[in-house]
Amino acid sequence: MGLGCGNPVRLAELREGETVVDLGSGGGIDVFLAAREVGASGRVIGVDMTPEMLTRARQNAERLGVENVEFRQGLIEALPLADSSVDVILSNCVINLAPDKGAVFREAFRILKPGGRLVVSDMVARGKLPRDIAENPELWASCIGGALPEQEYLESIRKAGFPSVDVLTREGLELGHVYSVTVRALKAERPTIKKAATEDLEPVLKLLAEASLPTDGVAEHFQNFLVAREGGRVVGAVGLELYGPSSLFRSLVVGPEYRGRALGRALTEGMLEHARRAGVRRLFLLTETAGEFFATFGFKRIRREEADPEVQQSVEFRTACCASAVTMRLDL
Numbered sequence: 001m002g003l004g005c006g007n008p009v010r011l012a013e014l015r016e017g018e019t020v021v022d023l024g025s026g027g028g029i030d031v032f033l034a035a036r037e038v039g040a041s042g043r044v045i046g047v048d049m050t051p052e053m054l055t056r057a058r059q060n061a062e063r064l065g066v067e068n069v070e071f072r073q074g075l076i077e078a079l080p081l082a083d084s085s086v087d088v089i090l091s092n093c094v095i096n097l098a099p100d101k102g103a104v105f106r107e108a109f110r111i112l113k114p115g116g117r118l119v120v121s122d123m124v125a126r127g128k129l130p131r132d133i134a135e136n137p138e139l140w141a142s143c144i145g146g147a148l149p150e151q152e153y154l155e156s157i158r159k160a161g162f163p164s165v166d167v168l169t170r171e172g173l174e175l176g177h178v179y180s181v182t183v184r185a186l187k188a189e190r191p192t193i194k195k196a197a198t199e200d201l202e203p204v205l206k207l208l209a210e211a212s213l214p215t216d217g218v219a220e221h222f223q224n225f226l227v228a229r230e231g232g233r234v235v236g237a238v239g240l241e242l243y244g245p246s247s248l249f250r251s252l253v254v255g256p257e258y259r260g261r262a263l264g265r266a267l268t269e270g271m272l273e274h275a276r277r278a279g280v281r282r283l284f285l286l287t288e289t290a291g292e293f294f295a296t297f298g299f300k301r302i303r304r305e306e307a308d309p310e311v312q313q314s315v316e317f318r319t320a321c322c323a324s325a326v327t328m329r330l331d332l
Contacts, residue, residue, distance in 0.1 A: 005093035005180040006121025009033045011168050017041040018087040023076045024048060024094030028057035035069050046071040047079060077103040081111045091120040096146045105160035114190040121182040124150040147178045157185050191235050193270045196225035203234035207253045217315035226270050228263055238267040243310035245281040250316055276332050284311045286325040299328040
């Protein structure tokens with residue numbers, strides 16, 4: 001039903017009731033092994049790009065009487081699954097066949113729930129492969145030509161957003177240019193969003209400076225900031241300058257490694273709730289690049305001079321934000 005270069009199912013330590021995805025599921029052998037581990041309350045989804053293999057896998061499932069599985073057609077670089085929807089991702093000697101391995105790991109990160117895990121067995125290289133191997137189509141098809149050096153492979157997983165990446169096994173080190181590894185990567189739990197504390201000021205100012213966002217006036221209004229923390233580290237922030245029923249929404253920032261993970265949306269939602277509880281009726285903001293994002297919350301573009309006078313006297317309106325910035329308003 002399929003070939004592999006390791007045993008990710010065993011090393012994934014699957015638990016009853018989990019939802020599992022197998023990337024490049026082929027005839028379904030790892031899907032069926034995983035289905036036995038997660039039990040009737042769990043589910044295993046195999047993803048493969050070839051109709052022939054999907055047909056074979058479905059026939060195998062029917063023949064074996066396995067009901068807690070399904071097979072979907074799709075590319076592992078563009079998975080047909082929703083964000084944050086699965087507990088575990090498996091793959092067995094498939095990702096090395098993808099020209100853009102970073103895209104595969106970014107998709108894996110996207111569909112994993114916070115706290116989920118990626119366990120893959122794959123071929124890696126001792127170093128950069130000779131050109132005659134790397135450009136040989138037959139060697140690509142045999143899981144050799146597309147192998148990355150081990151450290152480059154691991155780094156591509158980290159760059160996708162996984163903070164914890166560990167090599168569980170290495171096999172075949174004596175065989176030549178390539179060998180197999182089984183790797184486990186964990187997706188961090190979602191950062192917690194809380195009211196900013198005094199000691200958060202310096203990390204927030206640093207995030208803003210690194211993002212080329214204004215820092216003037218932050219300290220004076222820091223009592224109305226929220227921060228996102230992960231592992232004791234500030235990874236995002238958003239602020240509010242209160243001027244009675246009219247207020248300024250400002251300083252939405254997310255650390256580079258957390259972008260694309262909906263943290264900016266969570267911070268915005270948290271601050272809108274904070275503003276409502278504070279009795280704010282009209283929120284204004286200035287932005288150069290995020291107009292479309294804020295429009296999804298109901299902010300509407302207005303002329304700068306249409307902002308309420310109290311907000312126009314803020315440091316950000318007067319000096320900190322350039323004249324080309326778009327002004328937006330939200331009625332709460």
